Amino acid sequence: MSPIESAAVDAAINRARTRQAVHLAPEPSVHTAPDEQTVLARLLRHRLGLANHPAVISGHSDERHMLLPGGIHYPAVALLLSHQGWSLRFLATYNDRRRLVFDVVDTCPYCHEPVPTEEIGRAEDLGDYLLRSRDALGGSPRFRLSPAHAVGCRARGD
Ligand SMILES: [Zn+2]
Known part of the structure; x- marks a missing residue:
């Protein structure tokens, strides 16, 4: 384990x-950040308790997912948290209450595409995810809605 x-x-x-x-x-204040991806990386770092950690968080637009539920103009942001050869992917979006949320991106068990899998609000959530102890919580609300699933994937809710 890293x-x-x-x-x-x-x-x-x-x-x-x-x-x-x-x-x-x-x-943290986001008004001094030079761009959206820096803002999101700062917030993810904060929520995971990594404010003073040397891990690197890089971001880029994710054109397959939208930033807002039902949105069509602004893409979500994919973030890569990496440290010493280990990495984990996240997707930053707003939920339907307009709160910024981070989902860990993992392989769909049905179609094997990378999809938002579990909402991670803090380090404890990531720990639960890594321990696979969140089955009872049912995963991220974005999991069933993700357009990243393969066509016909049975994980998609219609
Ligand atoms: Zn799938």
């Missing part, structure tokens, strides 16, 4: 044990 994964798993186990998540400071 150090980021180990820390996330420890946080998840601690949350399960104490029923309390680590307090997250207010989200």
Whole structure:
């Protein structure tokens, strides 16, 4: 396991044990960032508790997913979190309550395409995801709606 994964798993186990998540400071100001991808990378870093971590987060437009539910103009942003040869992909979008959310992108178990799989709001969520302990929560709301599934994939809700 990478150090980021180990820390996330420890946080998840601690949350399960104490029923309390680590307090997250207010989200960083985004008004001084030079562009949207920098804003999103900063927010993901903050939510995962990696503010002072040397991990790199890079971003690019994801033309297959839209930033807003039902949107057609603004693409979502794909983010790659990487550190020491380990990496994890995320998709940044707004949910239907206009809150910015990050989904971890993983392989669809049916069509094997990379799709938004689980909403990750903090390090504890990532730990739960890595431990595969979130089955009861049912995964990301974006999973069934993702246009990244192969045509005819049975994961897609119609
Ligand atoms: Zn699929």
